[in-house]
Amino acid sequence: MTKKIIFDTDPGVDDTMALTFALRSPELEVVGVTSVFGNAAGPVTAQNALRLVELEGNGHIPVARGADQAIVLPALELGTEVHGEDGMGNTDPAPPKGKLADVHAAQFIVDTVLANPGEITLVPVGPLTNIALALRLEPKIAELVDEVILMGGAAYVPGNITPLAEANIYHDPHAAQMVFSADWKVTMVGLDVTHQIVMDNARFDKILAADNPAANLLRKIVPCYRNFFDQVYGIGGAVYTHDPSAVAYAIDPGLFEVRQAPIVLETEGRCMGKTIADEEHRWVDYRSTNICVGAQAEAVLDLIVGRLTK
Ligand code: BDR
Ligand code: CA
Numbered sequence: 001m002t003k004k005i006i007f008d009t010d011p012g013v014d015d016t017m018a019l020t021f022a023l024r025s026p027e028l029e030v031v032g033v034t035s036v037f038g039n040a041a042g043p044v045t046a047q048n049a050l051r052l053v054e055l056e057g058n059g060h061i062p063v064a065r066g067a068d069q070a071i072v073l074p075a076l077e078l079g080t081e082v083h084g085e086d087g088m089g090n091t092d093p094a095p096p097k098g099k100l101a102d103v104h105a106a107q108f109i110v111d112t113v114l115a116n117p118g119e120i121t122l123v124p125v126g127p128l129t130n131i132a133l134a135l136r137l138e139p140k141i142a143e144l145v146d147e148v149i150l151m152g153g154a155a156y157v158p159g160n161i162t163p164l165a166e167a168n169i170y171h172d173p174h175a176a177q178m179v180f181s182a183d184w185k186v187t188m189v190g191l192d193v194t195h196q197i198v199m200d201n202a203r204f205d206k207i208l209a210a211d212n213p214a215a216n217l218l219r220k221i222v223p224c225y226r227n228f229f230d231q232v233y234g235i236g237g238a239v240y241t242h243d244p245s246a247v248a249y250a251i252d253p254g255l256f257e258v259r260q261a262p263i264v265l266e267t268e269g270r271c272m273g274k275t276i277a278d279e280e281h282r283w284v285d286y287r288s289t290n291i292c293v294g295a296q297a298e299a300v301l302d303l304i305v306g307r308l309t310k
Contacts, residue, residue, distance in 0.1 A: 002026070002027060002028065002029045003027060003028050003029065003121050003146075003250060003251075004028075004029045004031045004116060004119050004120050004121065005022065005028050005029070005030055005031065005120070005121045005122070005123045005250060006030075006031060006032045006033070006034060006108075006109055006112060006120060006121075006122050006123065007019055007022055007030055007032075007033050007034070007123050007125070008033075008034045008035075008036060008066070008105070008109075008122060008123065008124035008125065008126060008130050008131060009033065009034070009035060009036070009045070009049055009124075009125050009126050009243070010035065010036050010037060010038030010039045010040070010045045010079075010087070010125070010126030010127065010168075011035075011039065011040075011045055011048040011049055011052060011087050011088070012038070012039035012040070012045065012048070012079070012083050012087050012125075012126070012243070013039075013082075013083050013084075013087075013088070013089060013218075013221050013222060013224070013225035014125075014225070014239070014241070014242045014243040014244065015039065015048075015087075015125055015126070015243050016048075016052060016088070016214075016217065016218065016221060017207075017218065017243065017244045017304070017308065018125055018151075018243035018244040018246065018247045019033065019049075019052050019053075020052065020055065020056065020214035020217075020218075020308065021244050021247050021248075021304055021307050021308060022123070022247045022250070023052075023053070023056060023058055024056070024214070024307045024308065024310065025247070025251055025307055027250075027251045027252075028247070028250060028251060030053075030058070030061055031061070031112060031116075031120070032061060032062045032063070032064065032101075032108055032109075032112055033049045033052075033053055033061060033062070033063045033064075034049075034063075034064045034065075034066050034105035034106075034108055034109060034130050035048075035049040035063065035064070035065050035066055035105065036066045036067050036105065036124075036126045036127055036129055036130050037067060037068050037069060037075075037078065037126075037127065037129075037171070038078065038079060038126040038127045038167075038168065038171055039078065039079035039080070039082065039083040039087050039126070040078055040079070040080055040083060040084070040085065040086065040087030041068065041078060042065065042066070042067065042068030042069070043065075043068070044085075044086060044087050045087055045126075046063070046065035046066075046100055047095065047096055048086075048087050048088060048093075049063045049065075050063045050096040050098055050099075050100060051093060051094075051096045054096055054097060054098060055213050055214065055217060056212075056213050056214060059097070059098050062101040062108065063098075063100055063101060064100065064101040064103050064104065064105040064107075064108035065100050065101075065104070065105060066104060066105025066106060066129065066130035066133070067105070067106075067127075067129035067130055067133065067172075069129075070127065070129055070171060070172035070174065070175065071129055071132060071133070071172060071174050071175050072172075072174040072267075073172065073173075073174070076170070076171055079167060081228065082224075082225060082228045083224070083225060084221070084224045088220075088221045089220065089221035089222065089223060089224035089225060090224055091220045091221055104133075105130040105133075105134075106130050106133035106134040106136075106137055107134075107137065109122065109130065109131070109134035109141070110134050110137050110138040110141055113134075113138075113141045113144050113145055114138070114140075114141070114144065117144045118144060118146060119146060120144075120145055120146060121145070121146050121147045121148070121149060121250060122145055122147075122148045122149070122150075123148075123149050123150070123246055123247065123250055124148070124150045124151070124152075124168075124179075125150070125151040125152075125168070125242070125243040125246050126168055126171075127168050127169075127171035127172040127175065128150065128152065128168070128169070128172055128175040128176045128178075128179045129171075129172045129175045131148065131150075131175065131179050132172070132174070132175035132176075132178040132179055133175075135178055135179070135182055136178070139182075142182045142183050142184040143183070143184070145184055145185075146185070147184075147185045147186075147187060148179065148184060148185065148186045148187070149187045149189060149246050149249050149250050150168075150179070150186065150187070150188055150189065150246065151168060151189050151190070151194070151242055151243050151245065151246040152166055152167075152168035152169045152176065152188065152189075152190055152275075153166050153168075153169050153176075153188045153190035153191070153192075153263065153275035153291075154166045154190050154191040154192060154274075154275060155188070155190060155192055155261070155263065155275050155276070155277040155291050155293075156192050156277065156291075156293065157191050157192050157195060158191075159191065159273065159274070160191060161273070162270070162272070162273065164266075164271050164273065164274040165271075165272060165273025165274055165275075166190055166191050166273065166275070169265070169273045169275055170272065170273030171273075173265045173266065173267040173272055173273045174265075174267055176265050176273075176275070177264075177265040177267060180262070180263040180264075180265065180275075180289055181262075181284070181286045183286070183287055184287075185287075185290075186263075186287075186289045186290070187249060187253075187258070187289070187290040187292065188263065188275070188289050188290065188291050188292060189245050189246040189249050189256075189292050190275065190291070190292065191240075192291060192292060192293045193245065193256065193292040193293060193294060193295050194240050194241055194242045194245050195240050196294065196295060196297055197240065197241040197245050197295055197297045197300050197301060198235065198238050198239070198240060198241065198297070199238055199239050199240075199241045199301060199304075200238045200301075201236065201237045201238055203301055203302075203305050204222075204226075204237065204238065204239070206305055206309060207304075207305055207308045207309055208222065210308065210309040210310075212308075212309075212310070214308055215308060215309065218308075225239065226239060241300070241301065241304065244304045245292075245295070245300060247304075248300045248303055248304060249292065251303065252303070255295055255296045255299050255300050255303075256292045256294070256295045256296075256300075257292070257293055257294035257295065258290040258291060258292055258293065259277075259290075259291050259293045260288040260289070260290060260291065261277035261278055261279040261288050261289065261291060262277075262278045262281060262284050262285075262286050262287065262288050262289065263275050263276065263277060263278070263289045263291070264276045264278050264283055264284055277291060
């Protein structure tokens, strides 16, 4: 059965890979895309999300613009150093043809979930602001969403934006706390697993050599992202596979190994954004998150490459 997803995103180079991967996957039906600040400013990621649905003839999918900043925190530094000022590797892409939906992302999520009870999987791969705002608008969605599969967090490994925090969570830790503590099924595809799923040069180059609109776009926007990885991690052109791994989980959870614990957020100070796995339920008694801690990395990568090269 096809899984209906709402893809919440801050495109973003790896968001671009992830969304095109999702749109090319018959197991998933993308019923809407919601945009959020993060890798670039809110107005920029919204236009990018629109460009991405139009890229391969999916302009009928609604794109709703969401939050431009975190719920509580003042605006923090965006991810433009990694993804470019335009979120597209500083390639100054042409404007999209269509228009954004006339509704805020959070309201779009609420309306879509209420109209499809039990059928929607939320796949957020940016800061969790829109998801938290949707929960605040209509708490009932917690019981009506099938699952939340999010890219973010670092439970048992170091962070990437600070020694402890992963970027998506760091950008809005209060939103993350709301999402992790709500009574719904949450799966966290965080650095614990995405740093094990390394897109090596051979696979990456295979994607970039393909002749289709997704690959043609990636060829342009990827150099900036790849350079960043090279400078920071020195992994010679390879990249950690963040957002596409959340899509891979949505397609085939059997490729991943999970551990369960409630996730507690540190929301201030130098540990802000740390996702703490409270394995023994000492601090909280709310529902456990499925924390991805391992994967059949080769199979995940082959799935991504297969879809993006066809
Ligand atoms: C996450 O942060 C963003 O830079 C990426 O798009 C990904 O969602 C990885 O920490
Ligand atoms: Ca992202």
